[in-house]
Amino acid sequence: MQGPELIFLEALENLLAEEFDRFKYALTCIECDGGGKIPKCRLEEANTQMKLVDFICSYYGEDVAVKMAIFALELMKMRDAAANLRVKRAKDYRLKYSEHIQNQYKVIKDMNSHLGENVNLNSRYTKLIIVKEHPSSVTINCLFDPDKDGQIPPIVVLQGAAGIGKTMTAKKIMFDWAVGELYQSRFDYVFYINCREINSGIEQGSVADLTLKNCPDQNAPVDKILRNPEKLLFIIDGFDELRFSFAQSESNLCSDPFEKQSAAMILSSLFRKKVLSKSYLIVTTRPTALEELQQYLQGEWYAEILGFTEAEREEYFYKFFKNEEKTRKAFNFVKENEMLFTMCFVPIVCWIICTVLNQQMEEGKDLAQDSERITGMYMLYVFSLLKGHSSNSKQQIQVNWKGLCSLAKHGLDMSDSLFLNENVFLKYNDTECVYSFIHLSLQEFFAALFYVLEKEDTMVEESETAVNDVKKLLENYGKSRNYLTLTVRFLFGLLNTETMEAINKKIKCKISSKIKPDLLKWIKNKLKISSLSWKSDEELSPLKSAEMIYLLEEFHCLYEIQEQSFVQSALNHFTELNLAEYNFSKMDQVALSFCLKNCCKLETLNLNLCLFGSEDPNKDFPRELHQDESNHSDIYLFCRALKEPNCKLKKLKLWGCVLTAACCGDLSSVLRTSQNLTVLELGYNKLRDLGMQLLCEGLEHPNCKLQKIK
Ligand SMILES: Nc1ncnc2c1ncn2[C@@H]1O[C@H](COP(=O)(O)OP(=O)(O)OP(=O)(O)O)[C@@H](O)[C@H]1O
Structure with missing residues (x-):
């Protein structure tokens, strides 16, 4: 006997014989949600404490059984015993919760061509450089350390570029806390809130509902958990991905964690410390949304993820390949190529490069020439995703590719990286209908491809539209947060003759080099303007x-x-x-x-x-x-x-x-x-x-x- 059953039994062992009978009677008066009242005759048969515990637990399930016992003790006016059991239950629940979180976060999905391939988080996680106050770096266990005035930050904003490892860090915090290696004495519960999921979630909910989503079941003692907000940490991952506005008036915010409100209102209330004001927050965001986030916070501290150092890049390769020979081969290849090696400071790029090289090695191929440029590397990665889709007809492949490229391009035009109800092959997660490219840079790759894919019929009108599209892209280049620079870089990369041939062969879509003269004119002009200044x-x-x-x-x-x-x-x-x-x-x-x-x-x-x-x-x-x-x-x-x-x-x-x-x-x-x-x-x-x-x-x-x- 262990867990809830055990604490139930312990509570009964303290009862006198007369109290035990009253307890059984009290149980018959309680109506359990969905379980109805317990039949009196069955209770009579349970004439020992052990038998009673056994019977109630098998009748209602362990968690509900303990809940019923608390109600029964309250009904008998044995308030101390009830409170005692409540505390024990909460403590016991914490154990159950951390076990559940361990199971939830111990593996991550590898989004390669083998669908559903999982890897162990700890065997892949590699240390990232995080800085709190430039230039010294910190580790995640120092994020809530007091400053020189003894102040502990109530909110830590963890910012970093796309793919730099914010979500991975959030998951690592969840896991390390659950296994007892992080923030143990500081937080009793750590909850993860994913902003992408919030976007597509139900309209109305409460803070309590958000916490329940993390729990293993619906019987969590939420009221008890939320009663100690200073022992709670909420990790709100991906502020930049929230679609709704946070411009709520102070007076509309909610202070009751059980009050059902819109997701915007709930999160606003948490950010502005209107609800559970003593709880702690980690909010992750890309730098693009930092300015907006700052408006809603008070007393927050900032930390920034800067990616992998050179030594950690090597460690990542070891962790990825788990094989000395393969690691050496891949790492030496990348190390030889300055451009590739430098790009590996971004974890997602490291992952893409390793995925591609692994596939090439598995197929017994030489590590490709194409992988010496970022465009080539992305192209090979995309090809690797096509494995297993070769049975599709040529026409189907073309339609899919064009749809995807068009989606990526229009998404960039609208500053959108989340797509609803679109039929794209990268489904973000288990949520029904939200999709995204696994990384913004991949969307930028597809967007660049949009500009160079030859339209089916070579009607004059069509090709004029294509040229005009590129003109517009180049006109917008350099405006608004440089969001088009990588797309334009890919555009040049895709016009490399060998790349064009490879794409043509693999995806059976023709790449048009018609825009090449325009691109040459544009870059000549740009270079001239720059040189004129001196x-x-x-x-x-x-x-x-x-x-x-x-x-x-x-x-x-x-x-x-x-x-x-x-x-x-x-x-x-x-x-x-x-x-x-x-x-x-x-x-x-x-x-x-x-x-x-x-x-x-x-x-x-x-x-x-x-x-x-x-x-x-x-x-x-x-x-x-x-x-x-x-x-x-x-x-x-x-x-x-x-x-x-x-x-x-x-x-x-x-x-x-x-x-x-x-x-x-x-x-x-x-x-x-x-x-x-x-x-x-x-x-x-x-x-x-x-x-x-x-x-x-x-x-x-x-x-x-x-x-x-x-
Ligand atoms: N510390 C790490 N160790 C090993 N791999 C990592 C690490 N951080 C990130 N990665 C790899 O990079 C990928 C992208 O990381 P992550 O999703 O955490 O980025 P992000 O900063 O949240 O990006 P975005 O802003 O696009 O959501 C992960 O799926 C993982 O493959």
Whole structure:
């Protein structure tokens, strides 16, 4: 005997014989919801405490039986005994609840082509960098630590980009709490509220209903649980996904956790601490909705998820493949490709890359060339989803793809990532009719595909519409929170000849390259506008950071298309390039190096006061957190590009770039190779004797054409 049965028996053991008889009588007076009254004759047969417990529990079920016992004791006016049993029941329920939560959160779904494949949360979860106050990182168990004034944050806002791991962190908190490893003395109950589900849920409900949804059954002692709000934590996941407005007037908010109201009102009341004001909240959101969320909160603290460090990326690969050889093969492949490796700081990208590589290895294929660009990687991932759908007719496949692309594009136009009653293949969860792309970037991929898929009939009207659609997209580029940048990057990537052929072959839809000339014209123009801002200035004044980001984004687009003639044509007007005072991420360096190789008329490159090598997301971190373990120097990628025969660079400026002796080895090899470099400016760096020695070796080489070094 254990759990509810045991506490029931313990309660009866304290009763005197006369009380035991009265207890049995009281039971016959209670009407149980759905179970009716208990038959008197059956009760008479239960002449010992044990027999009675056994009988009632098998008649009503354990949880209801204990509830009935509490009512009976209250009816007998044995209030202390009733209260005692109530407390024990609540405690016992906590155990039951945590077991239920453990079971609920111990596995996660892997959304690959094998439908319904589950993985253990702990065997996949990899630590993420979370920062509360830049630049120091924190772990999830410190989120509710008191500050230096002893204040515990009542609300923690956990923000982070799409796919960075907010939901995963929420699930990990649920699981760790349930197994007793997190917040044990702080919270008796932790509840998870998913905003996507709230959108599609019932119109009216109460806070109590929200908590009940987490419970294993409908018999949870909710009244007792909610009586200690200071012991409750609510995790509200995905504020950005809520569709309704929160502009409720204060007076309409509810303070009673059992009051039934609209979902908007209930959540508003929780956020504004009108209901269960002493409870604690974690609210997760993408940064785009942060400003709105701030309006409704008071006394909140902020933490940000920044993704995986380099070491954690490797750990993730181990956890994903669970096989030394496969992990090594996949990780080395990714590590070799700067662009891919850098993108892996976002967990969902890590997952997509691993899923694709795993499939390629399972099929005995070489790790594909295509996977060296983000477009190629997404394309391979989408192909992997098609496995098992090959029996569909060509026409059916085309219809599905076009529908999906159109949905993605229109969703982006309307800033929508949730779709109701749409027949798309990615169903968000068990909720009946809400669908979403598993990640916003996937929606952006499909949206980009929308612009390049050839319409069935090549009527003039149709192709004009397509061209106009692209024009509109490019006009909107750069407006409103940069929400189109990745779509445009994919657009370039999809126009790569090999990608077009692969898509054509696999999904039997033709990709039209008609928009290529327009795209070339557009990017040439963009690059010209950016370069005009320094053309007039003799000393090449630096670009403003926003302009620089756009210029670099254009280089990223050119990297994605990977077509020499296109890229050379886009860049052929550049004779000078000024990128001074910029902190280049590895990803930027890969894209820029590719462009430098194809910038055939470039004579002057100004990289004064630039920093190289830091990762985008973690750039404020101490260096050891994300140090590149490879032996390459920070400017290795640039130097490699400068050695290409196409490169006609004459003047290279690298003042004050915190270059070290290691960089001189790469510069020295440029000096030995380049047929054009005549001026090199290296002032205000820490080259030291070793660096100078390496440079001298280059200068002394018979091929060195350098005339001036500063
Ligand atoms: N810490 C982690 N360890 C291992 N995998 C992770 C981790 N965080 C995220 N992932 C992977 O990335 C995917 C996306 O993560 P998650 O859904 O948590 O992102 P999110 O920040 O909530 O994104 P969105 O804003 O799009 O909802 C997960 O399904 C999982 O595969």
